[in-house]
Amino acid sequence: MEFSSKILERAVNEMSQLPGIGKRTALRLVLHMLKQPKEQTTALVEALKTMRDDIKFCKSCHNISDVELCEICSNPIRDTSLICVVEDVRDVMAIENTSSFKGVYHVLGGKISPMDGVGPHDLNIESLVNKVKQGEIKELLFALSSTMEGDTTNFYIYKQIQDYNVFTSTIARGISVGDELEYADEITLSRSIINRVPFENSLKS
Amino acid sequence: MEFSSKILERAVNEMSQLPGIGKRTALRLVLHMLKQPKEQTTALVEALKTMRDDIKFCKSCHNISDVELCEICSNPIRDTSLICVVEDVRDVMAIENTSSFKGVYHVLGGKISPMDGVGPHDLNIESLVNKVKQGEIKELLFALSSTMEGDTTNFYIYKQIQDYNVFTSTIARGISVGDELEYADEITLSRSIINRVPFENSLKS
Structure with a gap:
């Protein structure tokens, strides 16, 4: 040009x-x-x-914030013993939009991805492990993308904290609401069958 | 959000x-x-x-330039009696890339578009008409988009200068090189037939 x-x-x-x-x-x-x-x-x-x-990052969850401790972390109604582990700020916004999560977040700032030169030490993993070590966390909910990098990151963190008394969960994988079954990929469909839930649960919105 | x-x-x-x-x-x-x-x-x-x-605009052609008179206007090899009228800087760049135009340009800065609130006085039309009035221009080549707004602008300028001794032309409309005939729209196809050219001309690259 x-x-x-x-x-x-x-x-x-x-x-x-x-x-x-x-x-x-x-x-x-x-x-x-x-x-x-x-x-x-x-x-x-x-x-x-x-x-x-x-711009500042919350000193607890590393979310973008104008104050030292973000609105979510400083909200007394939120359950600080339940931490949702996410990749970045956009995921916090997406989950907050659903109004279905009452715990707090931990923003990693990315996923472990050797191909892009991102290792565990480039992410906010140490501070998460420290929180778990302090013993006040009851549950870690992994909400990373369902990709190779996301799974690797989940597993890396899981290995670091498995000796501590903390329950770990991941968000459910399954058929998207509104999707036709025949167009779903095999892995998703098979996961949705293995992890089936009681029918009464599906009646709750 | x-x-x-x-x-x-x-x-x-x-x-x-x-x-x-x-x-x-x-x-x-x-x-x-x-x-x-x-x-x-x-x-x-x-x-x-x-x-x-x-950023500055060339005082003659209104193209974006770092100096008062842009490189094209100040180039002694260019034919200043042939002016190509274009909408904006991108069109100058596109035509310059073809290396097939040896005249100079006049950048209007847009098209007449009452829907968008753009009238003739928002564009660099007056300076173009003045150039023609001075009598040193032999040909005006309209190279605006082939849309309602482009045609309106062409016609407006044509009306302003028709009493002066200047030849006006527009770039040829026709089938794009490499296009299949059956997918061409009717108006383009009909124009390409009406404005057919001697076969020998098509042998030149």
Whole structure:
């Protein structure tokens, strides 16, 4: 791509560093900014700068938070003996949207993935193991993606804490609500049969 | 979407102002930035700020340029009596990539589109008409999108300059190279028949 301006080229190159944004999309976004009032770009730039400089992570669960202890961890109604282990902030948001979890979270910040150069020490695993060692946790609920990396991470943490008196669970795998049975993959279908639940449970919403 | 941090929410909201970027994508991009080294976000922020503050437009063709008269307009080899009228910078880049145009450009900065509140006076039409009035232009080649707005804009400009001694042309409409005839729409196919060219011309690349 030949640019008529170095300034434009630099902006496009920086934009295209973002995941899923190629050079063409970056150019479209940047030209859009040029057409909009200057204040809009200023607001974006300020918001990104503030975010990168000032954002904090909850000292207990590592969720993104504006205060030292996030709203969930500091809420007295939440059950702090039940910890849901998730990959990142988006998973916390997704589970919070369901209103069906009353415990607290622990955000790992990723999954163990040797292919991407992410090892256990790049994640917030040590602080989780320490919480378990202190003996106040009754249950760990693993809610990672159902992938090779997610399973590896689950198993790594499980190995670290198996000698302590803590119950571990994972979210149920099965047929998605609304899905046709014939289109389900074999592993999911077989898991949903092995882990079948009493019919009365399915009547609860 | 419920955010655990106002700073995060603000960054996501500003990102999602960009075209084609919804809240979910914005959150993904912003979380990606948080995982990357701080320098990367700083570089993006600086590049966008510089672009919005310092970018210049060529005083002749309104193309984005770092100097007063862009490289194309100031190139002595280019034929300044042949002007290709385009919508925006991307079209200049697309045509320049073909290396088949030896004239200069005039960037309108958009198309006349009453639905979007864009009238003739929001575009660089007056400066184009003035160039024609000065009598040094031999040909105007309209290369706008083949849409209602593009055709309206072409016609508006044509009306403004029809009393002056200038030849006007538009880029050819027809079957794309490599396309199967049966999938072409009727209007394109009919245009390609009406505007048929001598077979010898098609042998030139």
